[in-house]
């Protein structure tokens with residue numbers, strides 16, 4: 001059976017590892033020149049050497065937000081080089097590349113091959129692929145497809161009255177790389193999620209003044225004296241920013257840390273998947289399997305989870321289903337399951353942006369998918385560590401990366417620092 005994997009980031013290498021383990025014939029199409037996806041840092045902030053939008057949203061000083069143990073994939077320990085359990089992006093990339101080496105995955109990757117379109121033929125999948133180096137386009141046929149193209153590359157910008165009148169420079173966090181262009185500037189960071197916190201902290205080392213504007217909830221963490229917290233922006237007029245509390249600030253630069261949209265533009269309508277409500281893929285079974293054409297899955301959509309472990313588990317279930325080691329419900333039942341999930345979440349007031357947020361149901365979800373895949377669920381210590389590290393980070397944003405975390409056994413971990 002021939003399986004195509006699109007993307008060689010965390011999800012793509014997890015998928016490839018399981019596909020190879022179960023003897024599928026696997027081809028990975030990767031638009032850039034290395035394994036690692038988001039973790040391949042590039043100084044190019046906007047376009048790459050082929051004039052395509054850059055994929056990675058990393059800025060130079062990024063360090064892990066989650067401890068190394070939560071970036072680990074089964075089969076390879078992630079040992080940080082220094083004491084902190086939160087190393088910089090270069091170490092994460094090295095880990096992912098070592099994982100690919102250990103499982104000899106590189107030989108399956110076609111680097112600089114960008115998938116332009118995935119379409120359904122009567123009994124196979126057709127991928128239209130551009131060889132970026134040769135500037136040529138060709139079609140390739142497969143029995144199954146695992147789409148692992150990432151969810152942090154297509155910026156979502158807010159609609160703010162007057163934003164087109166702003167006289168300074170404004171970018172999305174996707175395009176932010178270094179703080180040096182903000183030296184002595186008056187900066188506004190829009191957003192209150194982790195990128196907003198990270199980027200405002202990075203920039204506040206050099207700015208004259210930084211503001212962070214939140215929409216629904218102010219950050220509950222200490223950010224230091226140099227960052228002033230403001231409510232939502234109500235109007236931009238030239239270089240004046242007006243906030244909802246009636247205050248105003250004069251600003252030189254804006255960075256919008258307002259999140260990402262999932263880019264599903266490669267999916268032709270013949271795939272049977274439709275983007276609804278601006279962010280939900282209909283009908284995905286259990287948030288990753290194409291319910292109408294179950295030889296396709298999409299990995300890496302879930303948020304507020306342990307990303308590598310979930311990609312691995314999804315890959316294992318999907319591959320076992322392809323080789324008929326496990327049975328999934330019928331297509332009709334899977335579509336119905338999506339409809340039920342959709343209705344429940346909408347009734348509960350969950351917005352499209354939070355549809356794939358596993359949040360409090362994470363352990364339950366892992367247990368359910370593991371049972372379906374006939375494999376063991378993630379160790380309890382990992383769920384505990386995730387909850388602990390999230391809460392600790394929220395309360396100690398300026399210092400959480402000093403911690404050194406050690407896993408003691410399947411249930412327990414210890415922290416120093």
Ligand SMILES: Cc1cc2nc3c(=O)[nH]c(=O)nc-3n(C[C@H](O)[C@H](O)[C@H](O)COP(=O)(O)OP(=O)(O)OC[C@H]3O[C@@H](n4cnc5c(N)ncnc54)[C@H](O)[C@@H]3O)c2cc1C
Nearest residue numbers: 007009010011030031037038064065066114115149150300
């Ligand atoms: C600033 C930042 C910090 C983060 N910090 C953490 C953290 O601390 N902990 C954590 O768990 N997660 C973190 N993340 C989330 C991170 O995205 C995941 O850890 C993980 O890397 C996602 O992997 P992925 O394989 O799903 O996607 P990606 O890493 O985005 O990989 C997708 C790959 O697909 C390729 N691709 C896309 N489209 C095509 C196409 N059409 N054809 C061919 N190839 C294609 C891309 O080139 C890329 O290599 C962070 C993200 C960002 C942006």
